[in-house]
Amino acid sequence: MDxxxxxxxxxxxxxxxxxxHVEAWRHAYHGIVPSSFxxxxxxxxxxxxFRRRLSDPKQAFWVALAGEEIVGFASGGPNRLADFEADAEIYTLYVCPSWQGRGIGRRLVCQLAEGFAEQGYQSVAVVAFRDNPWRRFYERLGGMLVGEKTFEVDGVALPEIVYRWSDVEELRERAK
Known part of the structure; x- marks a missing residue:
């Protein structure tokens, strides 16, 4: 990865x-999220x-560049999942389809985890569509399945799952 x-x-x-964001959604969620959306x-x-998120001082927002081209991004901050215990949450993690499988997601997660640790967060959660095959990425990083919820898109209730890491340092080490 030069x-x-x-x-x-x-x-x-x-x-x-x-x-x-749009490229990644269309690639990863084809057949999962209604095509109308x-x-x-x-x-x-x-x-x-994302402009609103970028201006929120409580959120971390990182981009991955190949040369000068942005090929991925990740954001995170305080946990917003009231039903799931965690200090921090990974809000977004997207990589251009043509750049997936090259370690970019790991590097972005590592960067988020380092920031979470610096802010004193102990645990991390992330939500993924249950039927998204890319969610296995979180399992490979040691994320433990802790629950389910739903997200509605164009009137369709899509099942989601929640992963949790009880130790942000463990997440950081596994993402290296």
Missing amino acids: MMTIRAAGPADLEAIGRV LHRMDPAVSAER
Whole structure:
């Protein structure tokens, strides 16, 4: 993986973040999320949604670059999952389909975990669609299945699962 870097995301990255988000959703969630929703996804709308997250000082937001091209991103912060015990939560983790399988996701998770540890978080949670085959990534990193919930998209209730790491340092080490 030549010239791969991870750095904090900034406002100038939003257009590329929106593009990566839409590409990753359309690839990973084809056949899982209603196609009506996937077809309506717009990189500019995604970029604007991430603009609000980027401006939240409680959230960490990282991008992965191959040379100068943003090929992945991840964000996280305080746990928002009221029904699941954890200090921190991985909110997003997306890598361009053509760049998947090259360790980018691991590097982004490692960066998030390092930040979580620095902030004093002890445990981490993440939510994934149950039928998403890429969720095994979290299992390979030692995530323990701790529950289920649902997310509605275009009137369809999609089952989700929640993974948890009780030790943020263990997550960081496994993601290295």
